[in-house]
Amino acid sequence: MPFLVGLLAPLLLLACGNGGPQIRGLEDQVAAVGSELIIELSATSEGRDDIQFSYDSNASIPSDRGGLNQRPGGSAVFTWTPTARDIGVHSFDFRAFNSTGESTESITIEVKSAIGLDSLPIFRRPLGAGTALDIAEDDCIVVEILVDDQDSAEVVLTQEEPIIEGGELVQEDGLRGQWRWCPTKAQKAAQDRYMLTIGADDGDNSIALKHYQVILRDSTQRICPGEDPVIRHTASDAETANGIILSATVEDDIGIHGAVSLYYSDTRPSTPPDLGSMVLAPMALVNGTVKSGTWKVTVPNPVVDEEPGASATLYYVLVADDNDDKVGSCDNTSTQSFEMLVTNVGGTGELGQCEPCTSDRQCGGERDLCLAVGPEAEPFCFTACDDSSQCSAGYRCSPEPLDSADGNSGRQCIPEDESCSDFSCTDDAFEQNDGISQPVTLSPGSHDNLRLCPFKLYAADEDWYEITLEEDSEVTIAIDGDIDPNIDLRLLGKDGTLIAVSEDFGSTDSISRCLPSGTYYVRAYSYLFYSFTEDMGNDYRLEYTQTASDCGVPTSCEDDPFEDDDDTSSARIPDFGGLGESEWLASGNQICEADQDWYLISAYNAGSHISARITFDQTATEEDLDILIYDAEGTLLTQCTAEDPTGCTSNGQSGDSNEFLTFQPPPECSLPFACDEGLTCAPCDYYVVVNGFEGSENSYDICLAYGPEDACL
Numbered sequence: 001m002p003f004l005v006g007l008l009a010p011l012l013l014l015a016c017g018n019g020g021p022q023i024r025g026l027e028d029q030v031a032a033v034g035s036e037l038i039i040e041l042s043a044t045s046e047g048r049d050d051i052q053f054s055y056d057s058n059a060s061i062p063s064d065r066g067g068l069n070q071r072p073g074g075s076a077v078f079t080w081t082p083t084a085r086d087i088g089v090h091s092f093d094f095r096a097f098n099s100t101g102e103s104t105e106s107i108t109i110e111v112k113s114a115i116g117l118d119s120l121p122i123f124r125r126p127l128g129a130g131t132a133l134d135i136a137e138d139d140c141i142v143v144e145i146l147v148d149d150q151d152s153a154e155v156v157l158t159q160e161e162p163i164i165e166g167g168e169l170v171q172e173d174g175l176r177g178q179w180r181w182c183p184t185k186a187q188k189a190a191q192d193r194y195m196l197t198i199g200a201d202d203g204d205n206s207i208a209l210k211h212y213q214v215i216l217r218d219s220t221q222r223i224c225p226g227e228d229p230v231i232r233h234t235a236s237d238a239e240t241a242n243g244i245i246l247s248a249t250v251e252d253d254i255g256i257h258g259a260v261s262l263y264y265s266d267t268r269p270s271t272p273p274d275l276g277s278m279v280l281a282p283m284a285l286v287n288g289t290v291k292s293g294t295w296k297v298t299v300p301n302p303v304v305d306e307e308p309g310a311s312a313t314l315y316y317v318l319v320a321d322d323n324d325d326k327v328g329s330c331d332n333t334s335t336q337s338f339e340m341l342v343t344n345v346g347g348t349g350e351l352g353q354c355e356p357c358t359s360d361r362q363c364g365g366e367r368d369l370c371l372a373v374g375p376e377a378e379p380f381c382f383t384a385c386d387d388s389s390q391c392s393a394g395y396r397c398s399p400e401p402l403d404s405a406d407g408n409s410g411r412q413c414i415p416e417d418e419s420c421s422d423f424s425c426t427d428d429a430f431e432q433n434d435g436i437s438q439p440v441t442l443s444p445g446s447h448d449n450l451r452l453c454p455f456k457l458y459a460a461d462e463d464w465y466e467i468t469l470e471e472d473s474e475v476t477i478a479i480d481g482d483i484d485p486n487i488d489l490r491l492l493g494k495d496g497t498l499i500a501v502s503e504d505f506g507s508t509d510s511i512s513r514c515l516p517s518g519t520y521y522v523r524a525y526s527y528l529f530y531s532f533t534e535d536m537g538n539d540y541r542l543e544y545t546q547t548a549s550d551c552g553v554p555t556s557c558e559d560d561p562f563e564d565d566d567d568t569s570s571a572r573i574p575d576f577g578g579l580g581e582s583e584w585l586a587s588g589n590q591i592c593e594a595d596q597d598w599y600l601i602s603a604y605n606a607g608s609h610i611s612a613r614i615t616f617d618q619t620a621t622e623e624d625l626d627i628l629i630y631d632a633e634g635t636l637l638t639q640c641t642a643e644d645p646t647g648c649t650s651n652g653q654s655g656d657s658n659e660f661l662t663f664q665p666p667p668e669c670s671l672p673f674a675c676d677e678g679l680t681c682a683p684c685d686y687y688v689v690v691n692g693f694e695g696s697e698n699s700y701d702i703c704l705a706y707g708p709e710d711a712c713l
Helices: 185-190
Strands: 022-024 029-032 037-044 052-057 066-071 075-080 088-098 101-112 122-125 130-134 141-148 156-159 168-171 176-181 193-201 208-217 230-232 244-251 261-265 279-282 284-288 292-299 311-321 333-343 369-373 378-384 395-397 412-415 445-452 462-469 473-481 488-493 498-502 508-515 518-525 538-548 584-591 596-603 609-615 625-631 659-663 684-692 698-707
Touching: 022 088, 022 101, 029 037, 037 088, 052 066, 122 208, 130 141, 130 279, 141 193, 141 208, 156 168, 176 193, 185 498, 208 279, 230 333, 244 311, 261 292, 279 292, 369 412, 445 462, 445 518, 462 473, 462 538, 473 488, 473 518, 488 508, 498 508, 518 538, 584 596, 584 684, 596 609, 596 698, 609 625, 609 684, 625 659, 684 698
Parallel strands: 029 101, 130 208
Antiparallel strands: 022 037, 037 075, 052 088, 066 075, 088 101, 122 141, 141 176, 156 193, 168 176, 193 208, 230 244, 244 292, 261 279, 261 311, 284 292, 311 333, 369 378, 378 412, 395 412, 445 538, 462 518, 473 508, 473 538, 488 498, 488 518, 584 698, 596 684, 609 659, 609 698, 625 684
């Protein structure tokens, strides 16, 4: 899942033609050795036939390092991953043509080395690979940004594609900034992981990039189907100058849905841990399966730069999520906290060529350096040299001394392609379609040779497609790919509202819906990647069919025959058969604007809980239904309202189709014979309320239950 390495702003450089398609938005580029440069090509034309593209250059680009891919709808994407042999300035002529004529635009691409800290901006903050936002506790996330550039007093900070809608980047001074995001209810429901990409441009080099994953978590206590994942790990102290390698075995009856996450800190976490205050380090599956596998990650040594004998406590939390609820968000999470004492034993480390590092001390030789590599400035160890004869095959001695992470300098043996990654995955021709801001237009039919490529060992991939319906249609989207890594499927409305989910394990998923005319998005995604496979991608096929159909959307809302059930005085009372534990079902219910449906449940046993599920189809935000809980006095206990949506959680108030809610009454809500000594007990009345969010209207079926076991699932 590569990212754009260069700013594309509209700038006319050279144009010639005869009234044919006119290329838009090209400008000179700076590329980094070993990193993929991506240029989106588009053009305008008065002709109706598709626009084709081609290019000529004095650069030699083998097919395994780039080229031009034509996209449907009259656009194309040019990619190039240059090697050290390509360092210098190259000319490119891009040509757009169709039956009306053609035009050509010319730009230059300068290839520069990307090893060392002497010129490329380096991100000092944020740390790690990402963070978590507990949407049950916090409404917004703030990410502090700090850039270091040895030869520039200021850089330009940018948000790179795919853009997270609603995120605001504010540059505070030449090297500092802040990114703030308050996810909407629809964004919380649409997906639980977003990739933030921040760019830093000093005007001389390729853009430095920081990829930072934001994981939306919900700490609301719920009772969900299935078993919790089991984490097996024992903490042990370490005496080393190297990074700290941590591994864990994770087991689950159905399987882990996403990568196991490790969060670390130099201060003791709270109970339960505040993951948002810790640094995220995604773990990679190194052997086994998602049902029973070993996950591993290396975190920075906290005392590597201290004097020999110095010690520090490393605190870390392991988090594993499963996916027992295949079409909803009620899944199980296991969280375990650990700590270990890390001691610096002195001397140098044992890391060799191209092994990850954080300090020169970790590299094997006295003159060996830890150097930043590529626009992401990932640090690796290299070996000292005076000329290339001292370097092994595939490496060359750097022409000039290189600056290290510790401020040391020297010539080093560096890879010919200036990359230390053995990552291998070639994306499909539809890239870059990694977010809702850059989808590929999808036409009906079969689409083969599609592929999800993770971004190194950093984050899994996602492919976005846009479909447009001129009339109401029965739509089916189906994917079929390799079993591993798992691929899932989601359908969203034009405003990003989640309509449907298919998250079966494996990569065979499908969604069928009758949809009104309009624009929709399809998201194929994976949260898993394996470090032990030769090629980390997953090939898949996508089938899209649409058939004109009357979706039966009513022109006006008609209330159900159960009205009035709009408040405490008129609430419907489910018949559970006395004190039995059977489920109560009711279909044919309708919520109209400014309407609510109230249901009364008396809670008796302190060990039991109320559970409720409503099923409905949601194709737009104005069809969003929620489940709320009120006490006997009519006080809202689930603080989710249109005026203040900050209390909305996935426990009954998400932004997608269907809702499930569980509620645990306090111990005093019990019959006297089941009451603990010293408590005055009596049954407690609660109201389960179905509400249309912001005046939404929709029909629904409801299941209500009360008892010690999971119900209505």
